Amino acid sequence: MTTPAQVLELSGLTVRRGGAAILDIPSFSLGENDFVSLIGPNGAGKTTLLLAIMGLVEAGKGCSLSYRGTPVDSAAAQLAFRRRIAMVLQEPLLFDATVYENVASGLKIRGVGGQELKERVYAYLERFKLAEMAKRSARKLSGGEARRVSLARAFAVEPELIFFDEPFANLDPPTRQSLTDDMDRVIRERGIAAILVTHDQSEALRLSNRVVVLNGGSIVQDGTPAAVMNAPVNEFVANFVGMETILEGVVLVNREQQMTLKVGDLELDAVGEQAPGEQAYCCIRPENVTVSIDPPYSSSARNVFKARIVETASLGPLLRLRLDCGFPLTSYVTRESFAKLGLVQGGTVFASFKASSVHPITKR
Amino acid sequence: MDLIFDGILQAFRLLFTLDREVLGIAWLSLKVSGLATLISLVLGIGLGTLIALTSFPGRKVLVSLVNTGMGLPPVVVGLFVSILLWRNGPLGFLELLYTPSAIVIAQSVIATPIVMGITIAAMQNLPANLRLQILALGATRTQLVWMLIKEARLPLMAGVMAGFGGVISEVGASIMVGGNVKGYTRVLTTATVMETGRGNFDIAIALSVILLLFCFLINYLLTLIQQRERPR
Amino acid sequence: MNRILKLATGLMTCLMLTLLILSPAGAAPAQKNLILATTTSTQDSGLLDVLVPMFEKQTGYFVKTISVGSGQAMKMGEKGEADVLLVHSPEAEKTFMAQGFGVNRRLVMHNDFLILGPANDPAKIRGLKTAAEAFKKIAQAGALFLSRGDNSGTHAKEKGLWKAAGIAPEGQKWFQQTGLGMGETLNVAAEKHGYLLADRGTYLALNKKRHLGLEILVAGEPKLLNIYHVIEVNPAKWPKVNHAGARAFGDFMVAPATQGIVGSFGTKEFGAPLFFPDAGKKPESLGL
Numbered sequence: 074m075t076t077p078a079q080v081l082e083l084s085g086l087t088v089r090r091g092g093a094a095i096l097d098i099p100s101f102s103l104g105e106n107d108f109v110s111l112i113g114p115n116g117a118g119k120t121t122l123l124l125a126i127m128g129l130v131e132a133g134k135g136c137s138l139s140y141r142g143t144p145v146d147s148a149a150a151q152l153a154f155r156r157r158i159a160m161v162l163q164e165p166l167l168f169d170a171t172v173y174e175n176v177a178s179g180l181k182i183r184g185v186g187g188q189e190l191k192e193r194v195y196a197y198l199e200r201f202k203l204a205e206m207a208k209r210s211a212r213k214l215s216g217g218e219a220r221r222v223s224l225a226r227a228f229a230v231e232p233e234l235i236f237f238d239e240p241f242a243n244l245d246p247p248t249r250q251s252l253t254d255d256m257d258r259v260i261r262e263r264g265i266a267a268i269l270v271t272h273d274q275s276e277a278l279r280l281s282n283r284v285v286v287l288n289g290g291s292i293v294q295d296g297t298p299a300a301v302m303n304a305p306v307n308e309f310v311a312n313f314v315g316m317e318t319i320l321e322g323v324v325l326v327n328r329e330q331q332m333t334l335k336v337g338d339l340e341l342d343a344v345g346e347q348a349p350g351e352q353a354y355c356c357i358r359p360e361n362v363t364v365s366i367d368p369p370y371s372s373s374a375r376n377v378f379k380a381r382i383v384e385t386a387s388l389g390p391l392l393r394l395r396l397d398c399g400f401p402l403t404s405y406v407t408r409e410s411f412a413k414l415g416l417v418q419g420g421t422v423f424a425s426f427k428a429s430s431v432h433p434i435t436k437r
Numbered sequence: 438m439d440l441i442f443d444g445i446l447q448a449f450r451l452l453f454t455l456d457r458e459v460l461g462i463a464w465l466s467l468k469v470s471g472l473a474t475l476i477s478l479v480l481g482i483g484l485g486t487l488i489a490l491t492s493f494p495g496r497k498v499l500v501s502l503v504n505t506g507m508g509l510p511p512v513v514v515g516l517f518v519s520i521l522l523w524r525n526g527p528l529g530f531l532e533l534l535y536t537p538s539a540i541v542i543a544q545s546v547i548a549t550p551i552v553m554g555i556t557i558a559a560m561q562n563l564p565a566n567l568r569l570q571i572l573a574l575g576a577t578r579t580q581l582v583w584m585l586i587k588e589a590r591l592p593l594m595a596g597v598m599a600g601f602g603g604v605i606s607e608v609g610a611s612i613m614v615g616g617n618v619k620g621y622t623r624v625l626t627t628a629t630v631m632e633t634g635r636g637n638f639d640i641a642i643a644l645s646v647i648l649l650l651f652c653f654l655i656n657y658l659l660t661l662i663q664q665r666e667r668p669r
Numbered sequence: 670m671n672r673i674l675k676l677a678t679g680l681m682t683c684l685m686l687t688l689l690i691l692s693p694a695g696a697a698p699a700q701k702n703l704i705l706a707t708t709t710s711t712q713d714s715g716l717l718d719v720l721v722p723m724f725e726k727q728t729g730y731f732v733k734t735i736s737v738g739s740g741q742a743m744k745m746g747e748k749g750e751a752d753v754l755l756v757h758s759p760e761a762e763k764t765f766m767a768q769g770f771g772v773n774r775r776l777v778m779h780n781d782f783l784i785l786g787p788a789n790d791p792a793k794i795r796g797l798k799t800a801a802e803a804f805k806k807i808a809q810a811g812a813l814f815l816s817r818g819d820n821s822g823t824h825a826k827e828k829g830l831w832k833a834a835g836i837a838p839e840g841q842k843w844f845q846q847t848g849l850g851m852g853e854t855l856n857v858a859a860e861k862h863g864y865l866l867a868d869r870g871t872y873l874a875l876n877k878k879r880h881l882g883l884e885i886l887v888a889g890e891p892k893l894l895n896i897y898h899v900i901e902v903n904p905a906k907w908p909k910v911n912h913a914g915a916r917a918f919g920d921f922m923v924a925p926a927t928q929g930i931v932g933s934f935g936t937k938e939f940g941a942p943l944f945f946p947d948a949g950k951k952p953e954s955l956g957l
Binding site: 523524525529532618621635636 | 702704709712713715718721731732733734735736748749750849850851852853855856874875878879907909910
């Protein structure tokens with residue numbers, strides 16, 4: 074059953090707490106170089122799934138786990154397996170010691186010592202721009218620095234798999250951005266598989282090649298970011314991902330950030346920094362899309378498409394329209410304008426949105 | 438007033454001329470209470486960590502018992518240890534009554550719950566996810582326990598010092614199980630009581646000054662420790 | 670968790686072993702240790718600080734002097750927790766001997782009890798011939814009297830004197846029990862300006878160091894004698910006692926050289942001896 078491309082294969086995983094099942098995953102696997110974004114509401118079991126894979130929560134009977142085709146079935150195998158993984162939790166959880174000691178801790182646990190330890194620790198201190206503060210006490214670090222140390226500590230053991238559980242929550246956007254970039258860079262350099270628990274969809278889009286949606290302890294959807302965002306399998310996923318329109322395109326021109334992308338057979342105007350030839354996701358929020366019966370002549374909207382109303386759904390005072398204009402597009406309209414415009418399902422409208430409403434994210 | 442003034446003067450003279458008897462008593466106090474603290478450190482931290490890291494039925498009751506034990510009256514301990522160590526008592530064959538070892542045992546019994554209680558509290562005050570983080574770094578159970586102890590070392594040290602401060606200044610148990618035998622089981626507190634009874638206020642004051650000095654040093658270190666913070 | 674348990678058990682065992690090795694009882698033969706249960710007055714006067722090292726040097730025994738009241742000392746003897754007693758509570762000692770707890774009771778020395786009080790002597794007892802008269806006057810005047818109340822030899826003597834005077838002082842407002850040793854009770858009486866019964870040795874030793882403001886008001890009656898006996902705890906009752914050591918200590922106490930030291934102890938410091946050696950004498954010769 075094992076295909077060599079799978080790094081990790083898991084089947085029949087259940088975790089119970091207080092009699093109730095909090096995780097029930099018939100099967101889950103992780104391929105070589107997979108970067109999975111794990112999303113879902115609080116209490117969906119995201120953290121528990123990571124801990125279960127590491128053997129840090131007790132799984133129910135019938136669970137089997139194999140790593141590169143070798144079953145992880147004994148205490149010794151489990152420890153060896155756990156030592157192939159690194160995990161970065163929400164809080165930095167540094168030890169009350171120097172930055173150096175913190176980064177060295179995982180290696181010391183593995184019995185690495187002497188010159189080798191020193192070299193490896195310094196390599197990762199430098200990689201995460203921490204060499205200058207090696208001797209500093211972990212108690213005297215800022216929030217961003219502390220998380221950088223916790224990243225370096227995780228990567229220093231040179232894991233074959235790495236898990237992140239909302240590692241950069243509560244940080245200011247620039248710090249968060251810089252840490253995410255560092256994390257991403259090292260993962261790609263090392264070519265390892267990763268799972269990231271996140272609440273940030275753009276982060277999921279930007280970093281991962283796969284999105285897994287977890288709800289109530291079960292996997293509800295598992296696919297590429299675009300598939301999950303654009304084609305949610307059910308109402309829950311749709312509501313959870315917010316029905317943002319996500320389109321894949323190629324940049325044709327970019328003149329002082331005013332750019333045109335080719336999406337399918339159509340062209341979109343957007344504002345962004347991507348260079349011509351680069352692939353990007355275009356994200357369009359439904360509240361920024363307006364619909365009209367006639368083409369909007371006097372509008373500043375650069376993107377105007379003729380569209381068919383595929384589906385209407387009620388969202389309280391608003392209606393959600395799913396449109397087809399050669400690509401899927403979602404729009405919100407008030408009930409009042411829906412009646413005034415005389416819209417019907419299956420009818421034709423013009424959908425328009427500004428170039429600045431298109432948020433491009435570079436695709437890897 | 439004269440009495441106090443002369444007493445203090447004489448006390449410092451005894452201290453600075455390194456009076457052999459006074460120094461001997463101080464040294465014995467340090468040795469006995471230090472050893473008792475060492476024992477309570479191993480037992481208290483070991484058992485405290487065990488209780489803090491495991492869950493079992495009756496755990497809350499046990500923790501309450503330990504916390505009660507933190508205020509164990511020394512005379513009660515002295516009485517029970519005496520009964521155990523009597524020649525014709527259950528542990529009489531060890532011939533430990535009226536020896537420094539007997540004081541060490543009694544003081545260990547007093548200090549162990551103190552160290553244990555503080556250990557439990559210190560372990561429970563560590564970030565909840567720290568255990569997961571250490572295991573996620575690849576630690577075995579033993580490595581986990583060791584690293585947690587290392588992380589809690591400051592409050593644990595505070596616990597150890599609280600234990601030491603408690604036993605070096607207690608008198609009830611020391612006099613009951615040690616007997617205040619001259620040059621053998623006479624410690625700072627029992628000697629102070631005796632010298633006061635004998636009217637040797639100068640020696641009593643000298644002994645008190647040494648005891649106060651020890652207590653001050655302990656509290657100074659405690660304060661230093663308590664003013665440090667944990668990392669993020 | 671098992672590993673932690675094992676670790677903890679291992680450490681505990683190690684510590685217990687260390688403790689045993691550290692204990693001198695393990696290092697020296699058991700017979701070397703001799704538990705002497707005695708009264709606070711012998712210790713507080715400093716006599717034992719002179720005699721015990723001499724005895725240890727002569728015989729090689731290691732003496733653990735446990736200084737408690739005579740009553741408690743005899744209780745220790747009854748339970749076999751002491752090897753030899755040096756006590757001063759003749760009535761209680763006779764009972765102790767009659768019950769077979771002790772052997773070879775030997776007269777060692779005496780000093781005397783004094784009735785002390787504040788210089789202004791509110792109960793007007795100064796110069797009275799007998800303790801009974803003095804106690805009666807104290808009771809009549811309702812003047813503060815401080816009793817040891819600790820079942821010691823002095824306390825036993827005091828109770829006997831109250832009985833002889835036909836007074837039951839317990840519960841009276843002017844009668845307070847300290848529950849403390851001789852030296853401490855003297856300190857309390859000095860602070861509170863009260864009367865008390867004290868042994869001459871402790872009084873002289875203490876008054877020398879710190880003027881107590883208490884004066885000797887009644888003394889000299891044969892009934893006020895304070896007689897010390899050495900008693901060996903009966904090895905037939907308690908096989909674990911160090912009887913050889915007890916016998917050696919008894920022999921030491923009545924030996925002429927020791928008796929000489931007893932007789933001269935305190936002369937240099939106080940101008941008068943604190944104790945009078947009586948070894949070999951009959952108790953009757955002391956006027957009892």
